[in-house]
Amino acid sequence: MVQAxxxxxxxxxxxxxxxxxxxxxxxxxxxxxxxxxxxxxTVLAANQxxxxxxxxxxxxxxxxxxxxxxxxxxxxGGVFDTLARPPKQ
Numbered sequence: 563m564v565q566a567x568x569x570x571x572x573x574x575x576x577x578x579x580x581x582x583x584x585x586x587x588x589x590x591x592x593x594x595x596x597x598x599x600x601x602x603x604t605v606l607a608a609n610q611x612x613x614x615x616x617x618x619x620x621x622x623x624x625x626x627x628x629x630x631x632x633x634x635x636x637x638x639g640g641v642f643d644t645l646a647r648p649p650k651q
Contacts, residue, residue: 568574583589590600594609599616606613625631635641 564577565574568577585601587602587605590602590605594600594605594613597612599613599618600606600609621631622628625634633640
């Protein structure tokens with residue numbers, strides 16, 4: 563679906579370069595400095611003082627397929643919308 567849009571707009575190459583850049587070591591190091599957990603194991607190990615080990619999981623192993631995840635959690639009125647509402651006063 564995304565590639566259909568980027569192909570139509572002639573931006574597939576730029577989109578792919580952007581996504582590749584997110585996984586390159588400099589970007590992973592920047593993420594770690596911003597307290598985001600990098601996927602690069604060497605970068606994560608180098609930042610274990612601020613990013614201690616935690617139990618992680620693959621979303622599809624817990625919540626089902628990405629189609630199920632999107633239609634349950636991120637559809638208008640889904641779980642995310644419910645959680646993002648301010649509490650009733």
